[in-house]
Amino acid sequence: MNRGAPLVALLLSALTVAAMAEPAPIVVGSKTFTESYLLAEIMARTLEARGFEVTRQFGFGGTLVCYEALRRGEIDVYPEYTGTISQVILRGANPVDLDDMRRRLDADGVDILTPFGFDNSYALAVMAETASRAGLRRISDLGTHPDLRFGLSHEFRDRPDGWPGLRRAYGLETRPLGIEHGLAYQALVEGKIDVTDAYTTDGDLERYGLVVLEDDLGFFPDYRAVPLVAVAVPANAKSALRTLGGTIDAGTMRSLNAAVVVAGRSFASVAEEFLDVGGADAVSGLVWQRLARNTLTHLKLTGIALLLACSFGIAAAVVVYRSDRLARPLLYFAGLMQTIPSIALLALMIPLLGVGQLPAVVALFLYSLLPIVRNTVTGLRTVDPLLRRVAEAMGLTRHQQMRHVYVPLALPHIFAGVRTAAVISIGTATLAAFIGAGGLGEPIVAGLALNDTGLILQGAVPAAALAILTELGFELLERRLIPRHLAAGRLPE
Amino acid sequence: MSFMPCVQFDEVSKRYNGAIALDAVTLALPEGAITAVVGASGSGKSTLLQHINGLLRPDSGALSVFGAPIDYARPEAFRRRIGYAVQGVGLFPHLTVFENTALLARLEGWPEQRIRRRFERLIALVGLPAALADRFPHTLSGGQQQRVGLCRALLLEPPLLLLDEPFSGADPITRREIHREFLRLCAEEPVSTVLVTHDMREALDLASYLVILRDGRVVQAGAAAAVAATPVNAYVADLLRDAGR
Numbered sequence: 135m136n137r138g139a140p141l142v143a144l145l146l147s148a149l150t151v152a153a154m155a156e157p158a159p160i161v162v163g164s165k166t167f168t169e170s171y172l173l174a175e176i177m178a179r180t181l182e183a184r185g186f187e188v189t190r191q192f193g194f195g196g197t198l199v200c201y202e203a204l205r206r207g208e209i210d211v212y213p214e215y216t217g218t219i220s221q222v223i224l225r226g227a228n229p230v231d232l233d234d235m236r237r238r239l240d241a242d243g244v245d246i247l248t249p250f251g252f253d254n255s256y257a258l259a260v261m262a263e264t265a266s267r268a269g270l271r272r273i274s275d276l277g278t279h280p281d282l283r284f285g286l287s288h289e290f291r292d293r294p295d296g297w298p299g300l301r302r303a304y305g306l307e308t309r310p311l312g313i314e315h316g317l318a319y320q321a322l323v324e325g326k327i328d329v330t331d332a333y334t335t336d337g338d339l340e341r342y343g344l345v346v347l348e349d350d351l352g353f354f355p356d357y358r359a360v361p362l363v364a365v366a367v368p369a370n371a372k373s374a375l376r377t378l379g380g381t382i383d384a385g386t387m388r389s390l391n392a393a394v395v396v397a398g399r400s401f402a403s404v405a406e407e408f409l410d411v412g413g414a415d416a417v418s419g420l421v422w423q424r425l426a427r428n429t430l431t432h433l434k435l436t437g438i439a440l441l442l443a444c445s446f447g448i449a450a451a452v453v454v455y456r457s458d459r460l461a462r463p464l465l466y467f468a469g470l471m472q473t474i475p476s477i478a479l480l481a482l483m484i485p486l487l488g489v490g491q492l493p494a495v496v497a498l499f500l501y502s503l504l505p506i507v508r509n510t511v512t513g514l515r516t517v518d519p520l521l522r523r524v525a526e527a528m529g530l531t532r533h534q535q536m537r538h539v540y541v542p543l544a545l546p547h548i549f550a551g552v553r554t555a556a557v558i559s560i561g562t563a564t565l566a567a568f569i570g571a572g573g574l575g576e577p578i579v580a581g582l583a584l585n586d587t588g589l590i591l592q593g594a595v596p597a598a599a600l601a602i603l604t605e606l607g608f609e610l611l612e613r614r615l616i617p618r619h620l621a622a623g624r625l626p627e
Numbered sequence: 628m629s630f631m632p633c634v635q636f637d638e639v640s641k642r643y644n645g646a647i648a649l650d651a652v653t654l655a656l657p658e659g660a661i662t663a664v665v666g667a668s669g670s671g672k673s674t675l676l677q678h679i680n681g682l683l684r685p686d687s688g689a690l691s692v693f694g695a696p697i698d699y700a701r702p703e704a705f706r707r708r709i710g711y712a713v714q715g716v717g718l719f720p721h722l723t724v725f726e727n728t729a730l731l732a733r734l735e736g737w738p739e740q741r742i743r744r745r746f747e748r749l750i751a752l753v754g755l756p757a758a759l760a761d762r763f764p765h766t767l768s769g770g771q772q773q774r775v776g777l778c779r780a781l782l783l784e785p786p787l788l789l790l791d792e793p794f795s796g797a798d799p800i801t802r803r804e805i806h807r808e809f810l811r812l813c814a815e816e817p818v819s820t821v822l823v824t825h826d827m828r829e830a831l832d833l834a835s836y837l838v839i840l841r842d843g844r845v846v847q848a849g850a851a852a853a854v855a856a857t858p859v860n861a862y863v864a865d866l867l868r869d870a871g872r
Contacts, residue, residue: 528780538730539719542722
């Protein structure tokens with residue numbers, strides 16, 4: 135473990151240096167739904183057409199993650215909606231119009247460029263059959279059908295201009311289920327839920343023949359799509375993006391969305407067709423290349439996190455195991471980390487460490503601590519008291535007792551902990567894509583946004599395979615390091 | 628007293644959670660001889676033994692070993708001059724017979740060849756084949772494990788050997804064999820030995836000096852023959868009668 139620590143430090147600093155040493159291309163970000171990806175791709179291509187170098191960092195999980203990344207200069211531009219700006223980013227400030235918003239965001243070094251030209255408001259959608267069966271036309275009609283099951287996206291369910299406000303405005307009584315937006319339509323079709331939230335420009339509305347309920351009380355605010363851009367971005371890049379102003383109306387947006395979700399075309403080709411740039415068919419790499427790249431990133435994230443967790447966790451356990459007063463706080467801390475949902479922990483990392491691989495590694499490290507620390511402490515504490523007495527009586531120093539007696543005898547426990555941590559990390563690392571760390575979560579996040587099962591499987595299957603391979607690898611390693619008769623589950627003969 | 632003491636207890640008292648384990652024990656154990664500390668379980672004999680290598684510290688009183696007080700802050704070098712073997716043997720299950728025996732010598736920086744020679748000599752003295760060297764302890768019989776335990780305790784050629792009922796797990800026949808081998812070992816390499824046992828017969832078979840302990844107090848101490856000839860009270864007489872002497 136002493137040899138591992140400097141190696142890890144080196145790797146981490148190499149990561150940071152590599153991130154800083156690159157020239158400064160314009161980083162375009164997006165959230166995790168089709169329209170956001172499309173608008174981001176359209177902006178990226180517009181910039182590229184003017185000769186700017188562009189880096190795509192698509193698929194940030196949620197508004198605050200995306201905005202924070204922009205504010206901290208991790209990304210330079212991403213598509214946002216005026217309603218989201220006023221309700222989420224400037225919550226409580228009640229900006230009156232676009233200029234007012236612009237003034238307030240200036241403090242964060244953020245500017246709003248010309249709106250794209252369409253309004254993508256929230257809406258509630260139901261299946262056509264449900265609408266005709268229950269006689270639903272307007273949102274107020276829902277009040278008379280308390281039996282309808284609501285499945286709402288997590289963000290909609292929690293934001294003030296979403297469900298909480300809507301419920302008050304229309305006096306609705308239902309308790310909605312939280313559901314990933316990408317899965318909501320499938321759930322509607324399969325009859326698992328009756329009502330979900332949708333965006334008015336959603337391509338899926340056409341695909342599934344959904345009925346949008348009229349917002350008869352005018353509750354939903356304006357959601358005009360705009361590019362949010364860092365003030366620091368060069369003026370000529372901003373003016374390039376301004377040329378997109380007013381070029382996309384709601385109908386155009388809906389058909390662009392549908393081209394992706396219904397016809398299954400790539401963002402790149404749809405964006406290209408829209409811009410009518412012509413030229414080479416830009417696909418972002420072959421499936422296998424992408425798979426290899428994602429898998430490598432995934433391994434790097436989990437590998438570094440696990441190495442860190444092993445060196446810190448085992449060392450800490452060795453120091454504290456004798457004393458309950460020291461061991462408890464450590465175990466409680468590690469346990470606490472475990473109770474924070476992964477996506478929340480990743481989001482909490484952003485203000486401290488920004489986005490990308492560093493916060494992802496730190497989060498995975500924190501998740502790995504509990505199994506490693508707990509197993510090591512248990513392993514050390516359960517060493518046979520007779521052997522402890524002999525080790526001390528024969529004149530071994532504390533350090534020698536640890537190295538020659540305690541650690542070897544606790545090794546099966548320690549190994550089990552590391553294995554658990556490794557498998558948990560591989561699973562959790564798929565969520566790291568939400569904060570731009572890449573890895574096998576990338577196709578999963580994109581797949582959820584696109585409602586594309588194939589794409590989801592491109593991430594999920596290799597992740598599962600990786601978990602199994604890791605198990606096997608550890609089993610082989612264990613066989614080499616631990617005498618057979620000490621391995622778990624064997625009785626002495 | 629007429630002998631050089633290698634271990635000296637002076638008014639040593641020890642309590643566990645309020646119960647008295649040793650009560651003002653004053654004792655001098657002879658150098659170069661086998662001393663047996665005899666007592667029923669709970670008499671404090673194991674506590675007494677663990678004071679000698681500093682695993683336990685007296686609540687009051689003083690103790691000197693090798694003619695000097697124990698340095699409790701850095702006891703390791705001191706303990707390496709004291710061999711220690713216990714009931715249940717305590718061989719490390721993750722190390723082979725040879726690795727168990729060689730552990731201390733390796734840490735002391737002995738050349739591997741010297742360790743090997745010493746190991747082979749000891750293993751032969753206790754009547755075990757050297758081929759056992761690479762086996763793990765769990766593949767050995769109880770008697771074999773006890774013999775290996777003795778070898779481990781003696782490897783560094785310690786001037787003092789502490790034995791905490793090391794033979795009590797074995798069946799009577801095996802025990803007799805191990806006794807014989809132990810005496811042969813002591814004849815080859817004389818070492819001051821303190822043996823703790825509840826078995827008066829074993830004590831009389833092996834030891835030349837006896838200490839009878841009861842409820843943390845020394846009932847009688849002296850040369851084995853003298854104790855056997857003139858038991859100081861009925862308790863000691865009973866112990867002797869049960870041992871058939």
